[in-house]
Amino acid sequence: MYTRCPSCRAEICFQPPANAANLPDGYKHRIKCPSCGVTIGVKLPNRDAIAQVQPTFTPANPNAYASEPIYNAGTAAAVPADDKQAKREARTLAKTQKKSGRSRNAMIFIFAALLVVCSVLGYFFVQGDLDVAQMLGLARFDGISQLETMAQDTAPFAAIFELSVADGMITVLPTIFFLGALLTAALALIGFVCKKYSRLLNLILALGMLAVSACILFSPFLSPSVTEVGSEALADYFVGIIENQSYLVFVPVAIGVLHTLFALIFLKSMKKKQA
Numbered sequence: 001m002y003t004r005c006p007s008c009r010a011e012i013c014f015q016p017p018a019n020a021a022n023l024p025d026g027y028k029h030r031i032k033c034p035s036c037g038v039t040i041g042v043k044l045p046n047r048d049a050i051a052q053v054q055p056t057f058t059p060a061n062p063n064a065y066a067s068e069p070i071y072n073a074g075t076a077a078a079v080p081a082d083d084k085q086a087k088r089e090a091r092t093l094a095k096t097q098k099k100s101g102r103s104r105n106a107m108i109f110i111f112a113a114l115l116v117v118c119s120v121l122g123y124f125f126v127q128g129d130l131d132v133a134q135m136l137g138l139a140r141f142d143g144i145s146q147l148e149t150m151a152q153d154t155a156p157f158a159a160i161f162e163l164s165v166a167d168g169m170i171t172v173l174p175t176i177f178f179l180g181a182l183l184t185a186a187l188a189l190i191g192f193v194c195k196k197y198s199r200l201l202n203l204i205l206a207l208g209m210l211a212v213s214a215c216i217l218f219s220p221f222l223s224p225s226v227t228e229v230g231s232e233a234l235a236d237y238f239v240g241i242i243e244n245q246s247y248l249v250f251v252p253v254a255i256g257v258l259h260t261l262f263a264l265i266f267l268k269s270m271k272k273k274q275a
């Protein structure tokens with residue numbers, strides 16, 4: 001049988017399945033174009049037409065133009081007539097055509113590791129081990145010092161939560177940031193080893209890390225005690241950040257934006273490219 005590829009317009013010669021006469025009417029046989037590699041579906045004729053003797057071709061006109069090359073798609077395997085079995089085999093084929101997701105997990109792990117590094121650098125600056133003035137901005141993301149304080153005594157944090165839950169949440173944002181970055185990195189590493197990529201979970205984690213980073217950046221304006229938040233106050237706030245050389249506070253937010261963009265891009269289904 002012959003057909004034409006809708007992608008490259010090449011003429012393809014293929015053999016119908018061995019049990020084509022037993023397949024339901026309107027069945028579409030899937031073949032791969034040997035020229036461009038695109039998989040196409042060819043609607044087979046009805047059973048009576050397949051069972052009949054096909055007419056032979058008339059001799060070619062020797063004075064005509066040279067015909068287009070005809071590609072042989074090979075002999076097709078028998079297609080199961082059972083619809084359930086055909087669906088099972090189609091699902092199995094779809095699974096084999098999916099990518100492992102390791103490259104995506106590696107990218108997510110890199111973003112999470114960068115966020116962890118931001119928190120670690122802030123911790124070293126707070127402890128005095130890193131005497132660099134520009135690291136002042138990353139000190140806001142130091143969740144390690146808070147975890148050490150909580151391990152010794154949780155009373156100060158409990159007192160803040162008793163006075164105001166909102167103020168308590170703002171206070172522990174660096175801890176949430178650090179633990180969230182560790183969780184994201186751990187899940188990406190597990191997915192890399194298991195060759196699985198959870199699109200929805202990684203998107204939720206990316207949005208969560210971006211939200212926490214933005215909340216830490218604007219934490220001076222999130223407290224319920226702050227009544228006026230205008231454009232002038234925001235302008236003075238950003239000017240103060242630049243003057244104090246604490247502009248690295250924007251780095252985790254920028255990483256969170258890139259992390260979220262890649263998580264959105266990775267929502268696309270993973271399928272192997274046909275050769």
